[in-house]
Amino acid sequence: MALPGSSRRQPTNRGLVSHCTHHHIAVFLLTFFSYSLLHASRKTFSNVKVSISSQWTPSCLNSTALELRPYELWNSSHLFPNAEEATLFLGTLDTIFLFSYAVGLFVSGIVGDRLNLRWVLSFGMCSSALVVFFFGTLTEWLHFYNKWFYCCLWIVNGLLQSTGWPCVVAVMGNWFGKAGRGFVFGLWSACASVGNILGAFLASCVLKYGYEYAFLVTASVQFAGGVIVFFGLLTSPKEVGLPELGADEEGSVEEDANRPLMGDADVDDDDRNYSIQAADTDSQPKAIGFFQACCLPGVILYSLAYACLKLVNYSFFFWLPFYLSNNFGWKEAEADQLSIWYDVGGIVGGTIQGLISDVLQKRAPVLAMSLLFAVGSLFGYSRSPNSKPINAVIMTITGFFIGGPSNMISSAISADLGRQDLVRGSSEALATVTGIVDGTGSIGAAVGQYLVSLIQENLGWMWVFYFFILMTSSTILFISPLIVREIRLLLHERHLRMLAE
């Protein structure tokens, strides 16, 4: 996707050093923590499941005639007859959430491109915080327990939560050019994992006061985040008069002219930049249509690839602790702690692979290499011995090769796709494209959760791993046309350079 002649500059250095104003840092942190908070409230839900299910069920102490008194204290809650059915319902809520989240992603990307990204993101955070508050806190305070009400709220929550990802990726894509994008986005992709840790921490801190307070705290913090985003987020450099980023390499003439100013841009310089740039930013770009966005080269292929890859990635998130305690008989808390290594591998993998792809200026080949290694590491992990250190090491490697590419497609590559030459200048496509890619991925993930439980029950864990290997291979298959194209471009470039010398 890069222009053949674009390699004449050292992109990584420039993109990272000379571009970095305090606005960039603020945008990086704001978007990072916005998505972290959204993810934290999701994590809270999975962390309070035990408390919720005991709130919803009567106590059945060894089911003898001996009934616990007083009745109101021990048996008055009858939403579900026992904990198993409550767990089943909570699992259903998870699935409902994933599907409505996937559907929402398609919609909110389109909305995000048409309305102000800041408004959409801030609205999404605040309203989904309110829904979480209704779901977890208000129903408990009013003692209003109703299955259908819970389902409806969780569908709405999925739709509202989905505004987050397309908006934050679009904002990040506006601020960080393709040059350093792989590295910056790789680092930035840690936001989901940070959100998980934050959610688990917040929930565990206040769970003793009652599960409703776990929801209250995460919802309040998320609401506060929405308010801060509303007051503090700059959705694009042009809002403060900084030059807008070009399609894949920044418009060189405009950019070079401004470079002296940008080098040491601080508050004083903003005014000057503002006046210089004020004239040429008044043209409001038109948003791209949904089908137009689908037809952009690479969007469909990457979406399908991401559906397969996110399936594997999310299955690891959801099933890894269960697999570890089920297959090796390790304690649940230990398994939970150990499974963090997968996240760590994913963050490191995403960052390093992003950096490599920045240097190469090609993402698909890096992705393909990583996925080939992923197949190997999956095979290795399925035969991991019953030893925690060895398992943790192989898990980290697997996370490196699966989580890394997964992070890269959902963030850096989505941003590349939404800012490619074809949509340059004339239209806004970033959020729409991100929504399409991540939405397809989420559908894959939702279907995957179901398939994994099915396969595990009927065929056993080994077949789950074979299924993962199959899905990873399909990912490679889907991006292979892109690899061929990019390698051809790479060779063509080299050929041109050799001719020039």
Add this chain to the structure above:
Amino acid sequence: MAEPPGPPRGRSAPLGAAPGHGRSRPGGTGAGAERRARSWAAGTLLLLLLLPPGDAGGEMCGSCPGPLRNGSVVARYCASRAGAESRGRCCLDPGPPRRLLGLDLSNCSLHSLPAAFAEAAPVVVLDLTENPLAALPNSSFLGFTNLQSLAVPLELECPGGSSAWQEVAEHGSSRLCHGQRNPCNSSGELAWLCPENAACAPDGPGFTQCLCASPFHGYKCLREGAFPVLPFCTILGAVTAALSLLLWGTQRRKAKAP
């Protein structure tokens, strides 16, 4: 932000005007908070309509004609207790708060216990003699934790069996059950086994209940302590305001309208 306040609900609701009798009940306060918390708005409304507030078991006092019968256990108890006064068939501590101490239902031609009998749960002394009572349902005396002297017709056993009482004596045509035992202390039965965070408490003759042990409260005693609402709101509000101002000042102040 605290749990919604509301009058207590359920079996113990009539006790509302006549709280505990000085007997120590483990986690009693927790249970009270629990009952308040468990109050449904609708249920509360219904109870408020059904029950005259502040009249502790008052309905029972007029259920049988005449005053306290001379020589009954209730009359003796009422006379021996300073400040206690009789009203109808009741012996009351005028309070405040007003408390039902004794109830004399003897010679009332009762074939079964009156429907509102549970309202008499706070009594200390109760006389049921000279009534053609059939065997009483097992749970009749559930919640009679203060009951110290109970006189029943000779045909009937003491509720909860004689093991629930310190002393069972026969006086003519009546049987006197005296001194309720605390079933939680008896190691013979497993009834006092309570779930986590809860402790056994007596709940009438031969009955136990599980109440939340301090500082636990809430449904199934799952909650511990009170959420610091004020500090949380203050800190979160302050941080939000500060960050919003800071970011607006440094980031959005000079931003153009979208």
